[in-house]
Amino acid sequence: MAGPGRVRRLLFEDRQRYIPLASSLIRREVRQRYKGSTFGLLWVFVAPITAMIAYSVVFHYVFRIVDIQPYPLFLISGLVTWLFFSASALGAASSIVDRAALIKKVRFPRELIPLSVVAGHGVTLLASLALIVPVNLIFVPETRNAALLILPVSVILVATMTAGFSLMLSAVNVYFRDVEHILTALLLPWFFLTPIFYSPDVLPRGAEELDWLAQLLAWGNWVSPFVDVVRDPLFFGQLPSLATFSYCVVVSLAFLVAGSWVFNRLQAEMAIEL
Template sequence: MRMSGDLRRLHFPAVTLYADLLRHSDLFLNLFRRELRVKYRGSVLGLGWTLVLPLALMSVYTVVFSVLLGAVSIDHYPLFLLSGLVTWVFFQGALQSSCTSLLGQASLVKQVRFPRQLLTFAVVGTNAVTLVVMLVVLVPVNLIFIPETRTTFWAALPLVIPLVALAGGIALVPATLTVVFRDVEHLLTAILLPWFFLTPVFYTLDLQQISGHPHLVQLLHWGNPVAPLVIAIRDPLFFGQFPPLGDVIYVVVAGLAALGVAALVFRRLDDQLAAQL
């Protein structure tokens, strides 16, 4: 009995952190709508801008890796790229835009006591809208040009949940740390670029140039929490294959772990946030 009580006390802070999304759902929705309005205020294309970056990256990497270097020979390579970019663009955008979500709302954080993590989650939510828009455009195109995906594409959709969980958990850590250590924003920017190239977005892990290095392949696959997500989402969207069970288990565990670590970091520093701003 005593042990079960201790366990409840141990997990209660983490549960409370995310339960606030439900308990303060009206506040979260207001913050989310405000972030969405600010993000596209005065924009002519509005949500259409969410497609500009992945389409630009698709064009550049297609020319560089498929045409100029001839490093990859994958049919429908532009769609292959987009099927990987849909995961990475959301993940990167969520982390970068959330990094200053608390720092940028210093006056609100100092004046009013409320679940401050909702500020970060609202920013992640606006990036989730970007993810949905990309999927709405990508899925029908893939279904038209890659008929074998018509029976598997749906398997990618539930994986959006662990993807958002992973991004939300990781995003809350730099958002919190940035309040205390202002260099975190610049450090995150420096980390994301090599992280992108080490993620199999524009290549597969069975590429001839790296397949001869099995230890490197394993490290790129399992040492990078985004890699199994890219693979698990792209397999049904592009290759017409159901995601490997190992990747699915990995991404679920990684998402839960990210949320757990984020809760520990945030609870440790929450009381200091107002004083540091």
């Protein structure tokens, strides 16, 4: 069989041309979500706050899982990372298929579509953090600490991992349309296996035979260290451990590289598969 053909063109691969497109897509992504609603962008806060209240009631006042005070702030400091990750992955998974008409008719850098979904949720993440940081500074004295300065780096790590994962999902979903449904089904148990409403070090409650489970939850589920890398400075006022931080750097870069590679491999024939 003949090898793949080559396409060469002048100017065409000039990515700079598409910066305005990227910004338009992101603005559209954000506006589309809140357009036509009475509270507009205030909705950014509604979902995390509702979740925070509900989970606080269940996991703190009903089950008393961990004794961390103030629990609602501990919870939301981990929840923001999860909400960003899960909403981005879910939105990106179907993004290419949803825009089939565009992919089939116009040539532009297609990775901008899933990436704009992630960036749109990134805006939500930043807005949430802009609210949580001052609230934590007021109610959690430990956070008044220079460790908070690492937070932007943590957010970049989370965003990089999420972007890589989302690129991968969006491309694979073109070929296997059930990927988005599988993901939907996985997200709920995944949420419970991620230390968000509990903390991994309090999990075994002294039961040493459960230590392997704690370790597995902490490192086997790659989202866990990313929750920690944000929550440590944001709520506990401490730098993430070197192990957590290095894990996040390596994993986020690995996802970015793998995601770009998968996307590039699959994107050429996308217009035909859709």
